[in-house]
Amino acid sequence: MASISRKTFLQAAGAGALTLTAGALFDPRLPFANASTPHEHRGKNGVLRATLTLRDGSVRVGGQLVGGLKLYNGLYPGPVLRARPGDRLLLTVNNQLTIPTNTHFHGLHVSPLPHQDYVLLSQTPGTTYGYDVRIPANHPGGLYWYHPHRHMYSDTSVYSGLAGLLLIEGGAADLPALAGVQRRLIALQSMVTKTVDGAVMIDPAGASASITTSLNGEVLPTYSMRPGETQFWQIGNVSNKVYYRLTIPGCSFTVVEEDGSMLWESYTTDEVVLPPGRRYGLVVTAPDSPATLDVLTKGFYAGPVSNYPAAKLATITVSGAPLESRTIPKILQERDDIRDDEIVKRRVVTLSESASLTAGPQFYINGVQYEDITPHDIFKPVRGTAEEWVIRNAPSTKQGRPREAHTFHIHINDFQVVGRGVWDPRTNTIISHAPVRAKGTLDTVNVRAQHYVVFRTRFTDFVGPTVFHCHLLYHEDHGMMGRFNIVAANGAGSDGALTGAHATHLH
Numbered sequence: 001m002a003s004i005s006r007k008t009f010l011q012a013a014g015a016g017a018l019t020l021t022a023g024a025l026f027d028p029r030l031p032f033a034n035a036s037t038p039h040e041h042r043g044k045n046g047v048l049r050a051t052l053t054l055r056d057g058s059v060r061v062g063g064q065l066v067g068g069l070k071l072y073n074g075l076y077p078g079p080v081l082r083a084r085p086g087d088r089l090l091l092t093v094n095n096q097l098t099i100p101t102n103t104h105f106h107g108l109h110v111s112p113l114p115h116q117d118y119v120l121l122s123q124t125p126g127t128t129y130g131y132d133v134r135i136p137a138n139h140p141g142g143l144y145w146y147h148p149h150r151h152m153y154s155d156t157s158v159y160s161g162l163a164g165l166l167l168i169e170g171g172a173a174d175l176p177a178l179a180g181v182q183r184r185l186i187a188l189q190s191m192v193t194k195t196v197d198g199a200v201m202i203d204p205a206g207a208s209a210s211i212t213t214s215l216n217g218e219v220l221p222t223y224s225m226r227p228g229e230t231q232f233w234q235i236g237n238v239s240n241k242v243y244y245r246l247t248i249p250g251c252s253f254t255v256v257e258e259d260g261s262m263l264w265e266s267y268t269t270d271e272v273v274l275p276p277g278r279r280y281g282l283v284v285t286a287p288d289s290p291a292t293l294d295v296l297t298k299g300f301y302a303g304p305v306s307n308y309p310a311a312k313l314a315t316i317t318v319s320g321a322p323l324e325s326r327t328i329p330k331i332l333q334e335r336d337d338i339r340d341d342e343i344v345k346r347r348v349v350t351l352s353e354s355a356s357l358t359a360g361p362q363f364y365i366n367g368v369q370y371e372d373i374t375p376h377d378i379f380k381p382v383r384g385t386a387e388e389w390v391i392r393n394a395p396s397t398k399q400g401r402p403r404e405a406h407t408f409h410i411h412i413n414d415f416q417v418v419g420r421g422v423w424d425p426r427t428n429t430i431i432s433h434a435p436v437r438a439k440g441t442l443d444t445v446n447v448r449a450q451h452y453v454v455f456r457t458r459f460t461d462f463v464g465p466t467v468f469h470c471h472l473l474y475h476e477d478h479g480m481m482g483r484f485n486i487v488a489a490n491g492a493g494s495d496g497a498l499t500g501a502h503a504t505h506l507h
């Protein structure tokens with residue numbers, strides 16, 4: 001348990017730094033470097049071996065001891081898993097919580113079958129489950145993350161702290177233009193708390209206005225840069241529902257990686273939006289002269305009950321001897337567009353919600369809640385083929401639910417966005433449409449109220465049952481998840497109804 005006390009010490013030190021530096025000078029005694037060096041398990045000789053124990057607990061966040069948390073190995077966030085393409089993840093997951101769980105490797109292109117990214121598993125309290133995840137040798141390098149995905153318990157697990165980064169080496173980090181630059185892995189993690197009898201506790205019902213955001217468990221960390229210095233930040237939103245609109249006034253950044261994959265084309269922007277689950281690889285270059293910069297979220301309107309306020313997230317101090325900036329090429333790798341002639345099937349996924357007086361808000365995909373899925377509702381794409389899907393957000397104002405955004409996420413295979421637009425759910429007609437020239441592939445996309453997104457995806461390498469869902473995890477837990485079963489071209493594979501051993505893990 002030495003690692004826990006070390007973490008607590010570092011967080012306490014970081015919290016002290018906040019008090020000391022408020023309007024005052026930088027205190028050189030304080031170990032700010034810890035913000036970029038979270039706990040980590042590394043693969044060795046092709047195997048990453050680690051144990052993740054899930055337990056209720058408390059940690060110090062932003063100078064306050066926060067209770068009611070659920071933690072991986074007592075850490076907030078969980079440890080970083082750092083692997084290489086071709087590695088095996090041999091993870092022992094020990095569930096010491098009072099709720100069931102499982103482990104999802106968000107964004108990984110691996111098998112959805114048992115002992116890999118098997119989210120139909122229900123790992124009961126007090127049990128241990130062994131994962132053996134085979135990361136393909138040609139897997140994209142980039143930032144991924146892991147979290148519990150047990151239906152009906154996803155939201156409570158993630159907002160209570162169960163989330164950690166998973167890095168696959170390679171990809172954009174290996175661009176020659178980034179050789180030798182400082183790299184930061186950053187987990188953006190939201191927390192809402194309340195005070196009960198003088199103790200600070202997680203508050204599941206807390207308002208958007210009272211969110212505390214930490215970066216690798218630190219509130220308002222300070223990062224240092226030299227004038228002109230280029231750094232590579234891989235940043236992921238590991239929150240259950242909060243959207244961030246990240247910006248650094250005085251500094252633009254070049255995006256080279258999204259959702260764990262190096263882009264085909266880089267682009268420079270003043271802000272990036274991170275719905276829950278989204279990751280970016282940002283090349284950040286400091287101004288040429290000393291400065292203090294704010295890392296901010298500008299606020300994001302995802303709906304009347306999901307209006308996330310602007311906030312400061314971190315500080316960058318730019319000082320010392322200048323360094324030469326790096327220039328990132330526009331073309332990072334050859335485009336790999338999914339062509340018209342590959343599409344064998346088109347599907348429509350409609351996201352909707354309603355209010356129930358007795359059961360509260362209810363969420364649907366194509367009118368069905370996850371619990372009520374029948375074999376008829378299970379999509380069966382064929383391995384080795386490509387499909388085009390339309391994801392439509394159908395706001396249900398008549399049923400007393402707000403017009404809000406949903407964040408669509410699909411497991412196992414990334415997609416390429418090819419269009420987006422606005423539609424009218426009452427008449428089922430398109431109001432406006434714009435084709436999209438994707439810069440790369442994604443696994444997570446925001447769909448605003450009354451908007452739609454069109455994407456194409458190839459089902460490569462793996463067969464088996466898995467899911468797509470809204471990554472606002474309350475929505476997922478309350479029905480907004482669909483199931484699909486990738487089948488082999490010859491029809492082999494499980495039949496989607498999930499017989500035998502799998503059937504016991506349906507809920």
Ligand SMILES: [Cu+2]
Pocket residue numbers: 405406407470471472475476480
């Ligand atoms: Cu949603």
